[in-house]
Amino acid sequence: MSKIVRLKEWPFGQDENAKLIWIGEPFKENKKWVVKVYFRSITRQETKGIVVDWPTIHFFSMGKVYSNGIINQAEVEEGTFIIDVNLDNTYAQYNERPWDIQGTKEIGISRTFNFKKDNKLYIIPSIEIIRGVLGIDSFTLRLMLSMDVMSEYFVYEVEDNVLKIYFSNEYNKKLLSNEKLYHLAWIITNNQVRSMFCQISSNYRVGENESCKFEFKLNDFSIRARVKIKGTKVFIREILVLKEKRILIEQLLIEHPMLGGMCVTKGIKKREYITYSYTKSEELKVEKDVDGSTKGIEMISNNSIIHSYTVKPTIRKKGIEDEPKRVLSDSTTKQYFHDDKGRRAFGEEGGENIVRGLEFKSLKEIQIDGQCEVFIQVMRLLKEEQKIKNIEVLTNKLNEIKMGRFAFLENGITPRKYILCKIIMEDEKERVVIEIEREKKSLSTLILKSNKKKNWEKVIIRLLYGLIKNTGTWQKYDIEQLSYDEEIEIKRKKHLDNDLKKEVEKMYEFVVE
Known part of the structure; x- marks a missing residue:
């Protein structure tokens, strides 16, 4: 028997039934994607909205009745039927209009796709396309809002009808089931599907018109759905099955570090x-x-959502390394x-570790001993140089970024420290310096440069993930890929032991040039 999945925050009374009447647009709250959904009490005719994690929409279908916050055992809306609908090669007309959310003073935007076929009008909310077609799990739902983070989890190439996907350790191993891999391959190999993902992601990356607006581009679209029929209008309430998806490769080869033998x-x-x-x-x-x-x-x-395929490619899985x-x-x-x-x-879910925001402090506030103390001394002297306006510092432990052998010193117990320095130049451009507690390892300092404002947090976390994953090595491929993705320059600086003056001179040269 499956677990009961219950929302902790439920605004209605014990055993009070409430119908889902509206799902809003996703937005960010405390650096996480969330969405506001609205329920209306059947007995008291009162509407209440709650904010939930964006991936929770998998359990929400318009018109279903929920009780006691349990979201995986909702009751089906009265007057609905299950039918098969074939809309292959049928034009989808996008419709958008303001919508008064019943029982509130709030106004949402109704987004639907209308399909005309055989003297009937099939109306599908765009959020149902997202929930039932594009995003089958938490990972793909988040991916469609921020495609630029995709390379943190995997890179891929297609050659001779073979799709090769190389996953990083940040992609949750539990998402390597065949069904989830088929869906990912469907997204990657179909330009129509990938274009829909990119349209949504672009809306949120620009940040001016954040919405799940996109153009429906699927030529093959055959579904089984729960519907409500009014005359010649068929309202799709819930997509249950997406049929005959086409994956345009013959073989899928995947690699993941956690698939290695133990x-x-x-x-x-x-x-x-x-x-x-x-x-x-x-x-x-x-x-x-x-x-x-x-x-x-x-x-x-x-x-409750099933996806079927015309032909499924063969899948080969292998690990990257064996580890005792x-x-x-x-x-x-x-x-x-x-x-x-x-x-x-x-x-x-899906390999996204939650990392608290990077909070930099003034150099004066930093007290640190050991090997890292020398680096802080270099930064204090560097701050006095020309063209340097200010330097802010953050110190933390690598094991709070990601667990792994390199996250600890050689004794395997003491967490390894890292230091981040954000250098603000006189022209307001920023540089970021990353220093790792080396112990006995030979590990270069990284200097990051950009000519425009950057989300340094995302860049830094990605670098530190890779460092721990690669057991204390700045991999050339990872750095080159990140430089290309983020349009930044990343330089390595070797340490000049026991010569503080030369360290400052060399650091200044790297930062200013």
Whole structure:
């Protein structure tokens, strides 16, 4: 029996039924994609809106009746039927108009696609196309709002009818099921589908007209749906099956670091992570503000949507490396504890670790010892140089970015530090310097440059992810790819030990030139 999935914040009383009447546009709140949905009490005729994680829309269908915040056991709307609809090669007319949200003073924008066929008008809300056709899981729903982060999770190439996808460790291994891989291959290999994704992503990247507006471009569109019929009008309330999707390759080859074989040894673990779980299998509470790592999250899915394919390509999966795994622990094992409490945020799934915003501080506030102290001294001297207006600093631990062997020093217990310096030049241009606690490793300092305003947080997190994933190596390919994607210049500077003056001179040369 599947778990009950319940919203923690539910605005209605015990056993009070409420019909879903409106789903709004996604927007960002506390750096997470969320959406406001509206329910109307059937008994009291009162409308209330709540903000939920964007991927939660998988469980929401217009007209369905919900109770006690349970979103995966909603009742079907009265007067609806399940029918098969073939709209292959049928023109989709986009319609947009203001919409008064019943029981509120708020006005939304109604977006629908209208298909005329056999003297009938089929009306499908654009949000239902997004929910039932384009975004089958949390990862693809987030991807359509920010396609520019795709390379953080995978890169791909198509050659001789073979699609090769190289996943990073940030792509959740639990999303490597065949069905999810087929859907990803469908997106990548079909220009029509990819174009729809890019249109939505472009709306949110520009930031001026944020909306899920897009042009419907599918030529092959055959569905089974729950509908409401009024005369010659057929209102599609819920897409249940998308039929005969075409994947335009014969073979799918994927690589993922977590698919590597594990050689179990009798060595003692240096550290282990213990999760206190407060729910077994009965219920899962979902809230939009959960924070923390998501590597151990179980997949929350809505199995009511089925996608079928004309032909499925063969899939070959392989890992990137084999790694010995220690399974024993003793009194020397460092333990890290995490409270689970059965809470989940839908926006966490799909390999997106939640990282708090990078908060830089003044150089004067920074107190640090050891090897990193020398770097701070260099920054303090650099601040006195010409063309340097100000320097702000952030220090933190790598294991708070991502768990991995390199996130700790050689003893396997002490977290490795990293330092970020944001240098503001006199012309207001910014430079970012990344320094890692090296211990005995030879690891260059990175200097990042851009001629325009950048979202440095995204760039930095991507670099640090890659560093930990590659066990303490700045991979040339990763840096070149990031430089191209973000239109920035990334330089490496070797350390000149025991010569503070030369360090400052060399750093100034890298920063200014």
